[in-house]
Amino acid sequence: MLDALGQILGLIFSVNFILTVITASTPLLLAASGELVAERSGVLNLGVEGMMIMGAACGFAAAYVSDSTIVGALCGILAGAAMAAIFAFLTLGLAVNQVATGLALTILGTGLSGLIGAGFVGMRITPAPQLYLPVLTGLPVVGRILFGQDAFVYFSFALIIGIWLFLYRTRSGLILRAVGDNHVSAHALGYPVLKIRMLAVLFGGGCAGLAGAFLPLAYTPFFIPGMTAGRGWIALALVVFASWRPGRLVAGAYLFGAVTFLQLSVQGLGLGIPPQVMSSLPYLATVVVLVLISRTRGASGSAAPASLGVVFVPDR
Amino acid sequence: MKNRIVVVAAAAIFAVAAATLAAPAAEKLKVGFIYLGPVGDFGWTYQHEIGRQNLVKALGDKIDTTYLENVNEGPDSERSIEQLARTGHKLIFTTSFGYMDPTIKVAAKYPKVDFEHATGFKRAANVSTYSGRFYEGRYIQGMIAAKMSKTGVLGYIVSFPIPEVISGINATILGAQTVNPNIKVKIIWVSTWFDPGKEADAAKALADQGADVLMQHTDSPAAMQIAAQRGIYAFGQDSDMIKFGPKSQLTAIIDNWAPYYIQRTNDVLNDSWKSTDTWGGLKSTLVVMAPYTNMPDDVKKLASDTEAAIKAGTLHPFKCPVVDQDGKTVECKGGDHLDDGQILSMNFYVKGVDDKIPGK
Numbered sequence: 001m002l003d004a005l006g007q008i009l010g011l012i013f014s015v016n017f018i019l020t021v022i023t024a025s026t027p028l029l030l031a032a033s034g035e036l037v038a039e040r041s042g043v044l045n046l047g048v049e050g051m052m053i054m055g056a057a058c059g060f061a062a063a064y065v066s067d068s069t070i071v072g073a074l075c076g077i078l079a080g081a082a083m084a085a086i087f088a089f090l091t092l093g094l095a096v097n098q099v100a101t102g103l104a105l106t107i108l109g110t111g112l113s114g115l116i117g118a119g120f121v122g123m124r125i126t127p128a129p130q131l132y133l134p135v136l137t138g139l140p141v142v143g144r145i146l147f148g149q150d151a152f153v154y155f156s157f158a159l160i161i162g163i164w165l166f167l168y169r170t171r172s173g174l175i176l177r178a179v180g181d182n183h184v185s186a187h188a189l190g191y192p193v194l195k196i197r198m199l200a201v202l203f204g205g206g207c208a209g210l211a212g213a214f215l216p217l218a219y220t221p222f223f224i225p226g227m228t229a230g231r232g233w234i235a236l237a238l239v240v241f242a243s244w245r246p247g248r249l250v251a252g253a254y255l256f257g258a259v260t261f262l263q264l265s266v267q268g269l270g271l272g273i274p275p276q277v278m279s280s281l282p283y284l285a286t287v288v289v290l291v292l293i294s295r296t297r298g299a300s301g302s303a304a305p306a307s308l309g310v311v312f313v314p315d316r
Numbered sequence: 317m318k319n320r321i322v323v324v325a326a327a328a329i330f331a332v333a334a335a336t337l338a339a340p341a342a343e344k345l346k347v348g349f350i351y352l353g354p355v356g357d358f359g360w361t362y363q364h365e366i367g368r369q370n371l372v373k374a375l376g377d378k379i380d381t382t383y384l385e386n387v388n389e390g391p392d393s394e395r396s397i398e399q400l401a402r403t404g405h406k407l408i409f410t411t412s413f414g415y416m417d418p419t420i421k422v423a424a425k426y427p428k429v430d431f432e433h434a435t436g437f438k439r440a441a442n443v444s445t446y447s448g449r450f451y452e453g454r455y456i457q458g459m460i461a462a463k464m465s466k467t468g469v470l471g472y473i474v475s476f477p478i479p480e481v482i483s484g485i486n487a488t489i490l491g492a493q494t495v496n497p498n499i500k501v502k503i504i505w506v507s508t509w510f511d512p513g514k515e516a517d518a519a520k521a522l523a524d525q526g527a528d529v530l531m532q533h534t535d536s537p538a539a540m541q542i543a544a545q546r547g548i549y550a551f552g553q554d555s556d557m558i559k560f561g562p563k564s565q566l567t568a569i570i571d572n573w574a575p576y577y578i579q580r581t582n583d584v585l586n587d588s589w590k591s592t593d594t595w596g597g598l599k600s601t602l603v604v605m606a607p608y609t610n611m612p613d614d615v616k617k618l619a620s621d622t623e624a625a626i627k628a629g630t631l632h633p634f635k636c637p638v639v640d641q642d643g644k645t646v647e648c649k650g651g652d653h654l655d656d657g658q659i660l661s662m663n664f665y666v667k668g669v670d671d672k673i674p675g676k
Contacts, residue, residue: 016524024517114354114386121356124559220512220538222560225354227536229511264514265521268471268502270670275505 004271011265012258022153023219025257027052027211027228029156031235032242032249033163034207039239040167041200042180044309045087046102049232050109051080051205052212053225057113059213060223061120069128072217073152073210080209081202083109088201092194095311106232114225127221128152152214159207164246176200180305183312193312208232241286243293244304252289259285345407347371347581348400349383350393352412357510359535359554360571361385364411364434366555367573374578378585389414394421401426407584409577410434419443430589432580435480437660439591446576449597450480451487451659453569453605454531455633456622457551458491460566460608461529462499463615464549470501471522473532473539475509477674481533483662487633488531489669491622502527503671512538523548529566540564549610556606567619568606575601595656599627634659641665 011017031048038045045051058079063072087105090096128150167173176196179186183193211231216223234256242248263278349368353361365383372381382405387396393415400408401422409432410419416436423431423443431443439445461470470492474481485503492499502525504518515534519542522530530550532539537560543550544561552558552568576594583589596602605623608616625631632653638646641664649655665673 014524016520020517020520020524024513027513114356118354118356121362122358122559215513220516220536220541222358222512222537222541224358224510224512224536225356226510227512229508229513231513260514261517261521264504264506264518265524267504267671268521268525268527270502272672274672275507275674279505279507 004269004273007269007271008262008266011269012262017261017265019149021254021258021261022149024261025253026153026156027214027219027231028235028238028256029160029250029253030152030211030214031208031232032238032253033156033160033246034204034211035235036239036242036244036246036249037163037167037176037207038200038204039308040180040244040305041176041197042183042305042307042310042312043091043197043201043204044098044102045084045091045105045201045204046099046236047083047087047105047109047232048204048208048235049228049230050106051083051208052109052215052228052232052235053113054083054109054116055080055209055212056215056227057117057120057212057223057225059209060123060125060216061116063125063213063217064120064123067126069126069151069217072125073213076209076213076217077206078209080205080207080212082205083209084201084205087205088198091311092198092201095313098309098311110226117223117225120223121225123222125217125221128218150218152210152218155210160246160250167246177305180307183307183310187312187314194314197312208235211235237286241289248293255285255289256282345379345581345585346403346405347379347381348405348408349381350387350396350400350408350410350412350415351383351385352387352389352414353385353510353535355383355385357535358537358557359510361411363554363571364409364573367577370574371577371581374574375581375585379581387415390418394418397422397431398425401429406430407581407589408432430584439593441591444580444590444592444594446594446596446602448571448603449595450569450571450603451483451633452597452626453603454484454487455491455626456605456619457531457567457569458488458493459495459622460611460615460619461488461531461549461551462492462495463618464566464611465496465499465529467526467528468496468499469525469527470499471519471525471527471530472501472503473515473518473522473530473534474503474505475534476507477505477663479660479662482665482673483634483659484533485669486662486666489666490633490638493668495618497668499668501669501671503669505674506534508534510535512536515539516542519543519550520546537561552606558606558609563610565606566610567608570604570606572601572604597626598623599629639667641667641669643667 035048055076059072059076062075090101091098130150175191179193179196187193238252241252259282263281267275351361355365384396387393407430411434413435416438419431419433420438423440433445435447436445502522506514506518515536516538519530519539523546528548530539530543532553537557540550540557540561543564549566550564552565554571556568558565608619634654636648640646
């Protein structure tokens with residue numbers, strides 16, 4: 001028993017383990033941070049999976065044609081934002097139900113991405129390079145973890161810090177949160193509720209598109225229809241899990257990535273732990289964390305936007 | 317059986333219906349296919365689609381084909397199969413295990429339509445079944461893997477503990493043990509047929525733990541790519557994945573459905589179709605090995621000799637005595653090897669597998 005524990009701990013604290021976890025968690029973190037901003041403005045977009053897979057298809061197609069990871073990533077962002085624009089037009093412009101529209105967006109994205117990507121299945125591209133920084137990457141242990149990643153990973157670090165600064169340290173962030181919490185008051189104060197929400201939704205779409213593009217550009221460098229395999233849904237769940245706070249979102253994304261990868265790794269050790277028990281770990285961990293959060297609600301509380309998912313039609 | 321993206325094939329069905337209405341009155345045989353995944357999955361469905369394309373090439377002047385992709389197993393598939401039957405398709409191939417009961421149900425309603433169900437075991441007067449003896453290829457892969465592994469540890473990524481997967485693991489180990497009796501295999505269940513990211517993660521975990529030859533019973537080429545990145549070996553699954561690991565792929569088990577599809581369609585054209593149960597392997601070319609690459613000549617020779625022996629029937633991967641994990645000798649029902657029933661319902665590991673079957 002103690003020996004098994006030792007083996008598992010040895011696994012967790014190996015550099016390769018941490019590297020894999022960071023790679024596996026990055027698409028979740030990217031997509032979830034975009035959705036967090038959109039939800040903070042009061043819009044519930046359930047179409048993350050659809051925007052991601054469109055980002056994957058368009059990002060891969062562009063990278064293949066241009067032979068450039070950056071062009072691919074940009075096209076992924078654009079594709080995600082374009083999907084989000086459809087969503088914004090319907091839910092903000094025409095005040096259609098957000099839940100139904102989000103689900104439809106996922107179905108649309110899954111189909112459309114298959115069509116766009118059909119010609120690119122089985123093609124190969126050069127994966128995004130690992131950006132090694134001189135000296136820093138050579139540092140023992142932390143070198144490769146902190147400074148040996150690809151650009152997407154660095155960007156995800158920057159993105160979440162940027163989002164935190166924006167939400168809590170800028171006036172615009174305050175306004176965005178106000179719109180999400182009470183759109184009637186925000187409107188009465190003269191803030192352009194729909195415009196702010198549209199920008200937030202587009203931002204969320206761009207992040208989801210980038211998260212999708214990360215999969216065929218860096219994670220597994222090929223395109224196959226449906227390759228997001230439900231990551232968009234996990235990203236959505238992470239936002240709730242994080243109770244709409246960027247800091248907790250990072251913790252949640254890495255925790256989920258780590259536990260998911262741990263259950264695969266531990267099987268390889270042959271310790272005789274049933275894989276079913278291991279597969280349930282990510283969800284068990286989620287439940288535990290949710291309980292902990294609700295226990296501490298008095299102190300920090302959930303930041304669930306009060307107007308989340310509520311349609312807003314300006315009265316004038 | 318294969319659980320993939322939730323996409324309703326409604327659009328495709330409408331397209332079929334529209335095409336049917338507009339079709340000219342030419343008396344061509346209409347052949348339909350129901351696919352589980354997208355035709356571009358580069359694995360299971362992709363190979364069925366290749367089979368269909370070759371069928372069109374061979375008999376295109378006598379037949380029209382239709383396919384519906386992304387058809388969920390369950391009630392959706394029953395509607396899709398019935399749609400094809402109702403629109404004049406006289407021969408319908410349903411290409412996944414989970415279409416078994418829907419196929420039988422629809423077949424009872426359309427006795428004049430012939431059905432072909434892949435990998436199932438229920439038949440009727442107008443329902444045949446067909447599948448591949450993939451374990452034969454796995455046996456050869458096991459031998460190659462044991463020869464090529466320096467660490468003596470193989471990595472095996474698997475989906476679900478169904479007999480086809482278990483018999484694949486066993487055949488691999490039995491093959492590997494003929495070369496190295498102490499060979500070890502690390503097994504990771506990813507609980508999905510298709511999630512490139514998760515398959516890649518599993519491959520990384522196996523490589524981290526010293527496995528230097530990877531094999532898989534999942535559908536994407538992700539593991540092959542990880543092998544290429546790490547400079548180790550791997551085997552392709554369902555289709556030739558050499559593109560994804562030019563220096564890593566040793567060989568691949570290729571599902572080759574075309575000859576079967578052409579033969580069965582010809583049978584319908586000649587009015588000689590009968591309900592049959594086909595389980596073809598290397599000999600009938602339903603299972604084909606990709607070229608043996610990235611290995612020295614002696615390993616290549618060993619592999620091709622084994623392949624020839626299996627084809628000739630002089631070697632059976634499950635030749636008796638087969639000893640299970642606990643050291644018990646398995647009853648030998650097929651004379652000098654396990655019989656087909658035992659292989660089709662296999663739910664035990666052979667000796668030398670250091671893992672527990674999930675749920676057992």
